[in-house]
Amino acid sequence: MVIVLTAGLTATACCLLGPFLVLRRVALMGDAVSHAVLPGIVAAFLIFQTRAPLVVVLGAAVFAVVCVLAIEALRATGLVAGDAAIGLVFPALFALGVLGIHRYADDIHLDLDSTIYGEIAFAPFRTLDVAGLELVRSVVVMGIVSLVNLALVGLLWKELKVTSFDPEFARTIRIPPRVLSRLLLIAVAVTAVTAFESVGAILVVSLLIVPAAAAYLLTDRLIAMVVISVAIGWFSAIAGYAGAIRADASIAGAMGLSAAVVFAVALLASPRYGLIARSVRRARRRRAIAIALDPTTPEGAS
């Protein structure tokens, strides 16, 4: 139950931001950030000799911001296309992290598995004492992050919307698109970093992209897209957990997989943009044309 709650809250945090990433065509930023934070985690460990979550998250957040800014700087030179800039920066940072682990942290327990795969299964066992109440840490943390993201999206709704769809227009009405996009990416970085610790990187990447992409197939309205994507996130969390228990498989993997299934269903069966609906429409149109062109139909019948 705690696991589902953690995953659901993570899904809420991620799916609030995901639609904006998909609309701005920077869906892969989450993936980039998730790899780029590794040196931050290692450095935090090396400097403070602790795996205390707050320190690790801070170190990771620093490198997430470094990653975002480096990509922007590389893009701003005009010499490197945006996608190539992403693909240059995050492997470099990741490589730095792997080297750091090898060089200084080999003998301690800081393996790639726990940063890349994460362990949502252990979430219930990490607790936190708040005013005498024993609370599950990841639930508290992800709850806070969700609220922060909700506040961010709610307060800057108009600004995020206009800069996502028409940055030029936004500029003319004095809403700076670059500031907004930087803010969004930093929110993504912070969300991703805090969520890794609770659910693992790959699930975060899935939750940032897949529900939003599925929602994009289902609606044309931004508000609906955000709501649907959060709903898909929760559904994936619940369905994935049930599936993982039944098949005795990785919980995070199963949740990611359920999100993928939802996307596949949306791709096929979305009422407006789905493959089935489109092929039905096409067939109907073809029939209408055939009837209209048929010389045997009486004049004016169709």
Next chain:
Amino acid sequence: MGWLIDLLPLPYTDAVVVLGAAVLGIAAGVLGALAVLPRRSLVGDALAHSALPGVAIAFLVTGAKDPASLLVGAGIAGLIGALMMVGIERTSRIRPDAAIGVVLSSFFSLGIVLLTYISGTGNSEQAGLETYLFGQAAGLLERDVAVMAGLAAGAIACVVVGFRPLKASIFDRAFAASIGLRVRVVELASTALLVVAIVIGLRSVGAILMVAMLIVPTVAARQLTNRLSRLLPLAGVIGGAVGATGALLSARAEVPTGPVIVLTGTVVVLAAVLLAPGRGVVWQASRRRGERRTARSNGVLIDLETALHAGPPPTAAELAMASARPARDVRRGLRDLGRAGLLEHDGERVRLSESGAAAAHTALEGRRLWSAWLEHGWRLDPGDAREPDPRDLRGSLGDDMVERLLAMDAAGRP
């Protein structure tokens, strides 16, 4: 293969790794261009991640950790991932970046589920399957390198044979389709070649670092040339050099090979982006500084000419007062003009030298032409394909057009 290894003045195992890294770099360099140039750099990311379920399924089917079958599994899964990516993009409103992300995370989730399932079956062979993701160049055998070299040679040969259709579909899909090329077939073929490159790299540098290996050589080579026929071999050379250098460095320092190769590549890209002749950031900055300085000198020259026209030769301070530009700019402009020998000093006062007068005349004429262009340029219709270049109006428009412009300007003045 053996003689090449003997040729390198290195211990046998190091020589094998260096050679393997060089082969990987060459292949990734040439084939990566097929993804980077059409702005689909991160396809490699998705393909590399999609390899995980392929590895897992191959292991499930064969029940053993046989490198060849695992790589075949990785290749097939990568190809399926690529097809789904193209399919999602083509049949729906999902954009390429989101399609890549969806395929990447779905396949990777599937891979993790399969891996946990495999470890649940208690097959003792399963340990270390995930090294296929993180890579382990140190474990390369001479036989592996030979296989990699064979694959790379085959893939590069395909690129050479299919150069023209590939070029057309990379740069202009619509044009390629209009001359009767089967663009989809070409794109599929180039994706398949990418999969080959990734399969070559998975073992040695791992999935995530492979992303960089595909992008680094092309981005670096792109700074040095504008021609595809030069870019491809150059990217191959850069990739090979990066691979070999990185492998050598890592052997020296006894650290993992993959990350060192990638960091070497990052340094190379940064150097190329900063220093590329005529294009790099440093060059752009120095050119911009030069242009700014010329503009400043010209402005001061005109100011001085105007002042001389109106009265006695001014001092630097008087000129600064009369000029619309900041005093500091006037001082610096005068300094630059003096160095160029365009000024004559008369105590504190400044005059134009003979060459200075000529230069001022040219500058004035240029300014007049420019304002004429701004005011009347829209009425100019050369009737041919001449493109005005604001930096050199006379050169780009031709003398006849310039005369017409000046005539219009003269007619417009009282």
